[in-house]
Every structure is written in structure tokens, then in C-alpha cells.
Amino acid sequence: MAVAVAVGRPANDDLRNLSLSGHVGFDSLPDQLVNKSTSQGFCFNILCVGETGIGKSTLMDTLFNTTFESEPATHNEPGVRLKARSYELQESNVRLKLTIVDTVGFGDQINKDDSYKPIVEYIDAQFEAYLQEELKIKRSLFNYHDTRIHACLYFIAPTGHSLKSLDLVTMKKLDSKVNIIPIIAKADTIAKNELHKFKSKIMSELVSNGVQIYQFPTDEETVAEINATMSVHLPFAVVGSTEEVKIGNKMAKARQYPWGVVQVENENHCDFVKLREMLIRVNMEDLREQTHTRHYELYRRCKLEEMGFKDTDPDSKPFSLQETYEAKRNEFLGELQKKEEEMRQMFVMRVKEKEAELKEAEKDLHEKFDLLKRTHQEEKKKVEDKKKELEEELSNFQKKKAAAQLLQSQAQQAGSQQTKKDKDKKNASFT
Amino acid sequence: MFKGPADTRTDAAMSDLVPEPRQKPVVPMKPVSINSNLLGYIGIDTIIEQMRKKTMKTGFDFNIMVVGQSGLGKSTLVNTLFKSQVSRKSSGWSREEKIPKTVEIKAIGHVIEEGGVKMKLTVIDTPGFGDQINNENCWEPIEKYINEQYEKFLKEEVNIARKKRIPDTRVHCCLYFISPTGHSLRPLDLEFMKHLSKVVNIIPVIAKADTMTLEEKIEFKQRVRKELEVNGIEFYPQKEFDEDLEDKTENDKIRESMPFAVVGSDKEYQVNGKRVLGRKTPWGIIEVENLNHCEFALLRDFVIRTHLQDLKEVTHNIHYETYRAKRLNDNGGLPPMTVETEENHESNL
Numbered sequence: 001m002a003v004a005v006a007v008g009r010p011a012n013d014d015l016r017n018l019s020l021s022g023h024v025g026f027d028s029l030p031d032q033l034v035n036k037s038t039s040q041g042f043c044f045n046i047l048c049v050g051e052t053g054i055g056k057s058t059l060m061d062t063l064f065n066t067t068f069e070s071e072p073a074t075h076n077e078p079g080v081r082l083k084a085r086s087y088e089l090q091e092s093n094v095r096l097k098l099t100i101v102d103t104v105g106f107g108d109q110i111n112k113d114d115s116y117k118p119i120v121e122y123i124d125a126q127f128e129a130y131l132q133e134e135l136k137i138k139r140s141l142f143n144y145h146d147t148r149i150h151a152c153l154y155f156i157a158p159t160g161h162s163l164k165s166l167d168l169v170t171m172k173k174l175d176s177k178v179n180i181i182p183i184i185a186k187a188d189t190i191a192k193n194e195l196h197k198f199k200s201k202i203m204s205e206l207v208s209n210g211v212q213i214y215q216f217p218t219d220e221e222t223v224a225e226i227n228a229t230m231s232v233h234l235p236f237a238v239v240g241s242t243e244e245v246k247i248g249n250k251m252a253k254a255r256q257y258p259w260g261v262v263q264v265e266n267e268n269h270c271d272f273v274k275l276r277e278m279l280i281r282v283n284m285e286d287l288r289e290q291t292h293t294r295h296y297e298l299y300r301r302c303k304l305e306e307m308g309f310k311d312t313d314p315d316s317k318p319f320s321l322q323e324t325y326e327a328k329r330n331e332f333l334g335e336l337q338k339k340e341e342e343m344r345q346m347f348v349m350r351v352k353e354k355e356a357e358l359k360e361a362e363k364d365l366h367e368k369f370d371l372l373k374r375t376h377q378e379e380k381k382k383v384e385d386k387k388k389e390l391e392e393e394l395s396n397f398q399k400k401k402a403a404a405q406l407l408q409s410q411a412q413q414a415g416s417q418q419t420k421k422d423k424d425k426k427n428a429s430f431t
Numbered sequence: 432m433f434k435g436p437a438d439t440r441t442d443a444a445m446s447d448l449v450p451e452p453r454q455k456p457v458v459p460m461k462p463v464s465i466n467s468n469l470l471g472y473i474g475i476d477t478i479i480e481q482m483r484k485k486t487m488k489t490g491f492d493f494n495i496m497v498v499g500q501s502g503l504g505k506s507t508l509v510n511t512l513f514k515s516q517v518s519r520k521s522s523g524w525s526r527e528e529k530i531p532k533t534v535e536i537k538a539i540g541h542v543i544e545e546g547g548v549k550m551k552l553t554v555i556d557t558p559g560f561g562d563q564i565n566n567e568n569c570w571e572p573i574e575k576y577i578n579e580q581y582e583k584f585l586k587e588e589v590n591i592a593r594k595k596r597i598p599d600t601r602v603h604c605c606l607y608f609i610s611p612t613g614h615s616l617r618p619l620d621l622e623f624m625k626h627l628s629k630v631v632n633i634i635p636v637i638a639k640a641d642t643m644t645l646e647e648k649i650e651f652k653q654r655v656r657k658e659l660e661v662n663g664i665e666f667y668p669q670k671e672f673d674e675d676l677e678d679k680t681e682n683d684k685i686r687e688s689m690p691f692a693v694v695g696s697d698k699e700y701q702v703n704g705k706r707v708l709g710r711k712t713p714w715g716i717i718e719v720e721n722l723n724h725c726e727f728a729l730l731r732d733f734v735i736r737t738h739l740q741d742l743k744e745v746t747h748n749i750h751y752e753t754y755r756a757k758r759l760n761d762n763g764g765l766p767p768m769t770v771e772t773e774e775n776h777e778s779n780l
Contacts, residue, residue: 018541022514025736027546029491030483032740039674042478065473094476137759142748220488281474285481293595304591 041095043146044284045126047178048100049119049170050155051107052077054185059153059240060100062253062264063276064089067242077105080118084147099147107166116170123149123177127299134300148296150287151214151279152178155185156202156235160194163205171211177295179214179287181279182206187237187270188255188262195237202235216278217286230278236271239264490549492599493739494538494580496631497554498573498623499608500561503638508606508695509554511708511719512731516697517541517554534559534572538600555602561619570623577602577631581754601751603742604667604734605631608638609655609690613647616658624664630750632667632742634734635659640692640725641710641717648692655690666690668738672745685733691726694719 048056052075061067066089084101101122106115126148133139154171156163174180182202184190190198206213213234216227241264245254253264264272279287307328497505509517517539538555555576560569580601587597605627609620624633635655637643643651659666668686673679696719699706708719720728734742 016541018513018515018517018543020514020543020545024512024514024543024545025731026491026493026543026550026739027548028736029548029550029739030486032737033486034479034483036740036744037482038479063473089473089475091473091475094479096475096478137756139752142744220484222484276474281477282481284475284478285485289485297593300593301591 038093038095040143041097042288043097043099044288045099045101045147045149045151047103047119047123047149047152048155049103049106049152049174050185051157052105054155054157055240056102056153056155056185058242059155059183059185059238061242062240062272063279064098075108077108079109080105080115082118082122084122097145101149112166115166116173119170120173120177123174124299127177127296128303130296131300131303148291149178150284150291152180153279154180154182156182158184158186158189158198158237160190160198162201168205168209168211171206171213172209175212176298179290179295180211181214181275182235183271183275184235184237186239188239188257190237199233199235199237214287214290216283223282226277226282230274233271233274236275236278238272238275239270240272487547487549489596490551492551492553493743494553494555494600494602494604496557496573496577496602496605497608498557498560498605499638500610501558503608503610504695505556505606505608505638507697508608508636508638508693508727510697511695511727512735513543513552515541515543517552534569536572536576553600566619569619570626573623574627574630577627578754581751582758584751585755585758599743601746602631603746605633607633607635609635611637611639611642611651611692613643613651615654621658621662621664624659624666625662628664628666630754632669632745632750633664634667634730635690636730637690637692639694641694641712643692652688652690652692667742667745669745672749688726688729691730691733693727693730694725695727 046060048060050056081104082101083104084099086097086099089096089098103119106119109115130144130146130148133141133144152174154167154174156167171180171182184195184198184202187195216223216231218224218227239255239262241253241255241262243253243255244251245256245261247254247261247263252266255262255264263269267273495509497509499505535558536555537558538553540551540553543550543552557573560573563569584597584599584601587594607620607624609616624635627633637648637651637655640648665671666689668682670682670686673682694710694717696708696710696717698708698710700709700711700716702709702716702718707716707721710717710719718724722728
């Protein structure tokens with residue numbers, strides 16, 4: 001007797017809160033989770049967008065306390081190109097796979113209409129790679145090397161006035177795809193009072209143009225406070241330097257000018273420390289999460305909808321994607337068949353045409369051949385006739401010759417006889 | 432503090448990771464290890480704290496299934512494991528209640544909190560398993576339930592507009608209760624584990640272990656392990672999923688001592704001035720958490736304190752992926768991204 005299947009539906013609604021009467025031990029769960037992630041390593045990808053020479057590479061060097069880059073880029077790049085480099089950094093037991101993507105040649109061209117396009121394409125390409133991995137049948141997402149851009153540092157030139165139109169356009173194109181953190185580069189060229197005005201001008205321009213920059217999260221108590229205070233200073237005015245200058249009795253990263261020394265890690269001089277705090281020490285994980293749950297999901301949704309898939313309501317058949325796929329596949333196969341038919345038809349037609357042409361040509365040739373043959377025959381006949389004539393002549397001649405010879409020989413004989421007779425006569429006469 | 436030469440394992444893993452894309456995206460080149468130039472503290476290791484805070488905020492899901500004949504102490508054990516009245520014990524089938532004619536699946540969810548960590552614990556009970564006279568195919572409802580949970584998750588994952596956090600109802604761990612006969616496994620046990628070890632993490636436990644002496648216990652465990660091996664049943668932690676040498680040695684030790692012989696109890700008694708969980712008998716008090724008496728503490732530490740996350744990960748990365756791959760293959764595969772090229776069709780079918 002087979003056991004009939006009667007499955008009770010799980011009651012998810014009556015979740016009771018239970019109190020524990022002793023220590024169970026699952027509070028080590030976050031540690032277990034973190035240990036797993038630590039052994040796998042973390043990925044972090046930063047995109048630096050800014051004009052050539054604005055200090056992107058120097059800032060990266062300063063942020064990560066090391067020298068990444070080799071030579072600076074030139075100003076005569078024909079278009080914007082993205083250069084990505086990966087590094088593996090380790091601090092205590094944390095391994096970080098850091099990827100820094102640079103925009104080479106940004107802002108150098110005379111016509112900057114398409115400057116933002118390579119950047120958008122690169123970001124989309126990373127999402128695409130992840131989406132394709134996710135859609136594979138046999139996939140390995142848990143050790144996938146995530147190349148999606150987690151943070152975009154947008155370098156604003158320190159003009160002191162306002163944002164350039166190129167900046168606005170680019171940021172508007174990028175804000176729905178990546179977490180944008182605007183920073184003012186080479187901030188040591190702006191005086192303190194001008195800086196404040198510049199910052200508020202930039203922020204108001206961003207707001208009025210509807211550019212959504214990355215919001216530092218304020219929902220969790222431990223970080224809410226620090227994030228809130230830091231947000232006030234956006235965009236961060238940074239100075240980068242890898243050279244060390246002796247200040248007091250310590251060596252510190254700074255830029256030395258005739259009129260003084262700008263210390264990179266001095267909060268009165270620039271906001272570098274704030275940037276480092278925000279980017280790395282407080283919100284790195286949140287940046288990664290936002291990229292995955294917001295920007296990537298948006299991309300995925302748009303991409304799938306573009307391909308014609310829709311979510312069906314829950315009470316319809318299980319695999320809506322599968323049905324749409326089947327439909328699309330049949331449609332596509334039908335199209336293919338149609339195209340094949342068309343091509344075949346065209347091929348047949350062409351063949352026929354060619355055949356007709358060839359037949360014509362053949363006919364022509366035949367005619368020509370016939371003509372030639374006839375002419376040849378005629379000529380031959382003429383030649384034959386002539387030959388006959390000639391032969392007749394020749395035979396006549398021969399006859400005549402023979403006759404003549406005969407006559408001659410006869411004559412000769414007669415002559416010789418005559419001469420003999422003559423001789424005889426002569427001889428006789430002599431006697 | 433600073434590591435020396437680059438870890439070759441990650442490098443090797445890196446080269447396998449670059450997926451086969453249809454349109455070639457710009458993939459950064461292989462990582463260059465530049466640890467030697469790190470001067471000064473950057474703060475990368477704070478990501479651990481950040482991650483921990485985030486996970487504590489979102490909370491965890493854990494779904495545990497208990498399978499075994501009635502009367503083996505399943506509900507008591509679960510209550511002892513989680514130190515609370517998670518399952519309401521059935522007081523035996525009275526005349527008025529009917530023995531269920533089929534295997535029922537009852538899932539009850541609870542929220543428990545400890546040390547700031549919130550866990551949504553779901554205990555899935557299977558009353559009626561193995562209780563009939565004819566128990567053919569009685570694992571089928573269980574297998575069906577497990578696959579249904581995978582299906583639910585898959586449907587959510589495949590949606591265009593996905594939820595931020597897909598609710599996880601998949602069974603992370605299945606405790607299978609073996610009757611302490613002292614001889615060997617029953618055919619039903621073997622059949623069940625054979626069928627289900629491929630779809631879910633099975634942890635076999637010997638129930639009511641206080642009926643066996645120490646020597647009987649050791650012998651029984653050896654025999655059970657042998658039988659499982661002979662029948663090709665891989666219980667959790669599966670040998671094939673050991674990631675590295677460290678894992679392997681740790682898991683080997685655990686595998687050697689499985690199946691754990693456990694005793695469950697939710698009553699406390701006074702022993703040597705301490706209050707302990709135990710069972711009172713005329714010949715003594717069996718302390719549940721005493722490693723000399725039974726292996727409950729080992730089971731608890733194993734399941735909850737060290738391998739809870741791993742149970743979830745094996746379920747997600749391996750069992751779920753297997754189910755998904757099979758399901759998609761049966762259905763002709765999900766569409767490739769570029770629908771125009773014909774060869775891409777072939778590669779996914």
C-alpha cells in the first residue's frame with residue numbers, strides 16, 4: 001500500500017518568540033559567517049573618474065599607503081579608455097582583492113559628447129558578466145571574482161566656481177549605476193573660505209540637477225552618528241601625496257610649498273582622513289551591499305525586461321521564464337526558418353538566372369561554331385576545287401610534257417637517224 | 432602581520448574564476464601581490480566588523496528537520512538543543528487521536544535571540560514516519576517537501592523584481608534518529624538515508640543512548656558507520672566538500688565519532704551542587720551535558736557552535752545548486768543573453 005502524500009503547510013505566521021533557558025551558543029553565528037568570508041577574501045572595486053592630471057593615481061596611492069601606478073597618462077588620448085588593475089592587499093588576516101579602474105583621457109578631447117559612454121559601458125559589462133554567471137545552469141557564485149564597481153570617486157576640478165557641464169552630464173549618467181562619491185581634487189589650491197562656498201555650490205547644483213550621490217547609511221546606531229557628521233562635509237576636499245615631509249619630529253605625508261606644508265592627514269588642512277574613514281573604515285561593506293542589492297538588481301531587472309520576460313502572478317504555472325523562453329525560441333526558430341527559405345529562394349533564383357545566361361552563351365557559341373564550320377566547309381570546298389583545277393592543269397601539263405618529250409625523243413631519234421644517215425651519207429660520199 | 436608571498440591557492444582559484452562571457456567584458460588582469468609595500472595602517476580589516484554588524488542586523492534563518500520513528504525522543508532532543516520549548520511533545524497516541532495514516536510534515540517557526548543575534552528557527556517534524564505496518568516510500572513526502580522548498584527559493588530567485596532578502600525555508604539540516612537496537616541499521620534507515628543524503632545534509636544520531644553501555648555504544652557506532660559506508664551514504668560533513676587540509680582534519684575527527692549517541696532531557700536535577708539537565712533513574716542520574724554520559728554536548732557544539740553557518744552554506748551552494756541545475760536542464764535551460772546566435776542555444780541545452 002503506497003503511502004498517500006499529505007503535507008501540512010508550514011505555518012509561518014505564528015512565529016512565537018521563545019526565551020532560552022540557558023546558553024545555546026548560536027551567538028557565534030556571525031563569527032562563523034565572518035570566518036568563512038575571511039578565508040575566501042573580499043573584493044573591492046573602485047572607479048576613479050576625473051580629468052587627466054587631477055590626481056587620481058596619487059590619491060589611490062595615498063589611500064592605500066602604497067605605490068600602484070607606473071607612469072602618468074598623456075593628454076592626447078583620442079578617446080576615453082578604462083584601465084583596470086587588480087591588487088591583492090593583506091592586513092592582519094584580511095585579504096582584499098582590490099581593483100582600481102582609471103579613466104584615461106577623460107576630459108581631454110575637444111568634443112566630449114561621448115566621454116561618458118566608455119565608462120557606462122564598462123560598468124554595464126561588469127554587471128553583465130555577473131548576470132551571465134548567475135543565469136548559468138552550472139554556476140559557482142560563491143567563489144566568483146566580483147568585478148562590479150562598488151564605489152565611484154568622481155574627481156571635481158578645483159575651479160572654485162561650480163561644476164563643469166561635463167561633470168554634471170557624466171554624474172547624471174552614472175548615478176543609477178554606481179555609488180558616486182564626489183571629491184574635490186587638489187584642494188590645496190583653494191582657500192578655506194572659498195572652499196566652503198564651492199562645496200555648497202556643488203551640492204546645490206547636484207541636488208537641483210537630480211544627481212543621486214551615495215548616501216552614507218544612517219539606519220544603524222553605531223554608524224549613524226559618524227555618517228551623519230561626515231555627510232555634512234561632502235564633497236570631500238582632498239589632497240594626495242606619497243612623499244613624506246618631516247613635521248615636528250615625525251614623518252608625515254605632505255606637500256611642501258615655499259609658503260608652508262600641506263599635511264595630508266591633518267583634518268584642518270584637507271578632508272583626506274574623512275574620505276578614508278568613510279570609504280574604507282566605516283562603509284566598505286555597505287558600498288558592496290548597495291552595489292549588489294540596488295544597482296545590480298536594477299540592471300538585472302532592466303536587462304531581463306528588455307529581453308521580454310515578465311513576472312507572472314503567483315498562481316500561474318511555475319516557470320514563467322521557461323514559457324517565455326519557449327515562446328521566444330519558437331519565434332526565433334520560425335524566423336530562422338523563414339530566413340532560410342528566403343535565402344534558398346534567392347539562391348535558386350540566382351542559379352536559374354545564371355543557368356539562363358549560360359544557356360544563352362552556349363547557344364551563341366553553338367551558332368558561332370556552326371557559322372565557322374560552314375565557312376570552313378566552304379573554304380574547304382573552294383580549296384578542293386582549286387586543287388582539282390590545279391591537278392587538272394598539272395595533269396594536262398604532264399601530258400603535254402610527256403607528249404613534248406615523246407616528240408622530242410622522236411625528233412631526236414629521227415635526228416640521230418638523220419645524222420647517222422648524214423654521217424653515213426657523208427661517209428659514203430667520201431668514198 | 433604582513434603576509435609574505437602571494438597565496439597560490441587564490442591565484443589558482445582566480446584563473447578558474449573568470450567566467451566564459453558571451454560579449455567579452457573588460458576583466459582586470461590577474462592580481463599583483465604588492466604586500467611588501469604596505470606601510471602604515473589602512474583599515475581594511477575593519478570590514479570584518481562592518482560585515483558582522485550588518486549580519487547581526489539582518490538576522491539568521493535556520494531550518495532543522497527531525498526524522499525518526501515516534502517515541503525516539505525527537506521533540507525532547509530539539510528542546511534540549513535549543514534550551515526552550517521548541518516542539519510540543521506528543522504525549523503518545525491516545526485512543527481518540529488517530530495514528531496519522533501518512534507522513535505529515537509540520538513546520539513550526541520560532542524567533543530566538545541570544546547575545547544580540549536573532550535567529551528564526553524552524554523545526555520541521557515528520558510524525559508518522561516509519562510508524563505504519565507498510566512503510567514503503569514513506570520518505571517520499573519528506574523528499575517532496577525538501578524539493579518544494581528548493582523550488583520556492585528558485586522561483587523567488589528567478590523573478591525579475593526580486594525581494595531584497597529571499598526568505599529561506601530550505602532545510603539546512605536533517606537529524607535522523609536511529610533506534611538503539613545495538614545490532615545494525617534497519618532497512619528503512621538505509622533506504623531513507625540513501626535517498627535523502629543527496630538532497631539534504633543528514634546528521635544521523637543514535638537516540639535514547641542511555642540504553643547502551645559504553646562498549647555496546649562503540650561497537651554499534653562502528654557497525655553503523657561501516658554500513659553507511661558500504662551503502663555509499665555520505666552524511667554531513669561530506670568528505671567531498673572538505674575545502675582544505677584544515678577542514679579535512681577537523682571533519683575527519685568529527686566523522687570518526689559520528690553518529691553521536693545522544694540523550695535528551697528538559698528536566699533539571701541537582702548533581703554535585705549544580706543544576707544540570709538530566710534523566711533520573713533508580714540507578715543514577717544521566718547528565719545530558721556530561722561527555723562521559725552521552726555525546727549530546729558534541730552534537731550541540733557541532734551543529735550550533737561551529738558548523739551552523741557551514742550547514743547553511745552547503746545547502747545553498749551545493750544541494751540547492753544541484754537542484755537548480757537539474758531543474759533548468761529538464762526545462763531546456765534558461766535563455767542565454769544574446770538570443771540571436773544559434774550556437775549559444777546549443778550550449779545551454
